Amino acid sequence: MKTAASHPGPSPQQDVYARLRALIVAGRIAPGSRLVEVELAHRMAVSRTPVREAIRRLAHEGLAQVVGAGARTQMAVAPATVADLIDLFAIIGALEGVAGRGVERLAAAERRLLARDLTALNARFSKRAKDRTRDPERFFDSHDAFHARFVERCASDRLRQLIGAVRPQVKRYELLYATAVGSDFSSSLGEHRRIISAMKSGTADQVERAVRLNWSNSAARLSAVLASAAVGALGSYRSSDLA
Secondary structure, three states: OOOOOOOOOOOHHHHHHHHHHHHHHOOOOOOOOEOOHHHHHHHHOOOHHHHHHHHHHHHHHOOEEEEOOOOOOEEEEOOOOHHHHHHHHHHHHHHHHHHHHHHHHOOHHHHHHHHHHHHHHHHHHHHHHOOOOOOHHHHHHHHHHHHHHHHHHHOOHHHHHHHHHHHHHHHHHHHHOHHHOOOOOHHHHHHHHHHHHHHHHOOHHHHHHHHHHHHHHHHHHHHHHHHHOOOOOOOOOOHHHHO
């Protein structure tokens, strides 16, 4: 008699990395916070080895960095700066813009279906933007879903991998300042509509320009918030987050 195949869970290294990255991206561990191996290992009830490997991976992704000086390397969550935000949004705009050019390979019926899906996702984003009690993660998940839909449909495997590597760093900026971005997303919604229109036309140049413009304008809007906001209220993660 055959038994159902077991599906082992993530390794300790992967689990520690995933939890730390999620806390950093969500702003629960604030920019500049020291990542102390001994402390994190104790709180997460693991050895220092998976914590060390997780921090190494986070540094490779740009979410952590070396700080201070001395014989022993010290690591901290990467700071949030306007320059970094502009670079990251330009990178993801360029990658998604190139990905969107794949629309020209779609048949007319496929483009119409994609445009319909994007219209529905933009409507959901609009609805959540008007919710005064909106949850930041759910709100930006609805924004990300719009972009993820055309990337999924138009991008090559290589582009999807590259976009996936940058996305968490972009999302960190979105969530860090989620409570300070206000409730007027009419500009972003309008830019999304221009992306949809370009997708319907199937013209690669128009799609790329529309996608790049959306990210460029988003960077400008968020940079203004970042320049005037503080992150002092962030970093309030609980011990249970690491347990």
